[in-house]
Amino acid sequence: MSSIFYCSIFGAYLLIVAFDYYIGSSLKYIIINIVRRITVPNYDVAIFAPPYGTAEMTLTAFWVIFTLLSFFIQLKSCCERRNNLDEMTIPLATRDETGAIHYTPWANIFREHRQLRKSLRDSDRASSRCCNIL
Structure with a gap:
């Protein structure tokens, strides 16, 4: 910002x-x-x-x-x-047989990445709680 x-x-x-x-x-x-x-x-x-x-x-x-x-x-x-994540794309693209470019939707990749970060963050919090208890 x-x-x-x-x-x-x-x-x-x-x-x-x-x-x-x-x-x-x-x-x-x-x-x-x-x-x-x-x-x-x-x-x-x-x-x-x-x-x-x-x-x-x-x-x-x-x-x-x-x-x-x-x-x-x-x-x-x-x-x-x-x-509006569904409308966004990243610059990763594939070409088909005709040479047309098809962009990969970013929303699915973003959701997977967000879930992975959330699970890592939750596991870090759980491990820090265990260390604080000891």
């Missing part, structure tokens, strides 16, 4: 930088400042304080809105995919 959130932040920032270019505000200096601190010697001692006016406040508000919007959209699509 954290990867979804950080990708949402970065993606929304890239969208805002495109608007920032045409508006002429100073949010683009976030990336420029990071690159300069990495590449220019002794730039880490420089104090850099660009103006933060109305345009920057507006873009920051849109940045937060786009971040939350993309986070919830990705989270919703991720949860929907987990509930």
Whole structure:
């Protein structure tokens, strides 16, 4: 879930930088400042304080809105995919005599894997209970 959130932040920032270019505000200096601190010697001692006016406040508000919007959209699509396991496939495929590709349904493999993990987890819990009793 954290990867979804950080990708949402970065993606929304890239969208805002495109608007920032045409508006002429100073949010683009976030990336420029990071690159300069990495590449220019002794730039880490420089104090850099660009103006933060109305345009920057507006873009920051849109940045937060786009971040939350993309986070919830990705989270919703991720949860929907987990509930619709019968429609999912994995990239394992076979070809028939005509050359057509047939994908293996993922739901059956997932159910077998889930049952195996559950049985292993239950056996680990049982063994840890035995060790705690001794």
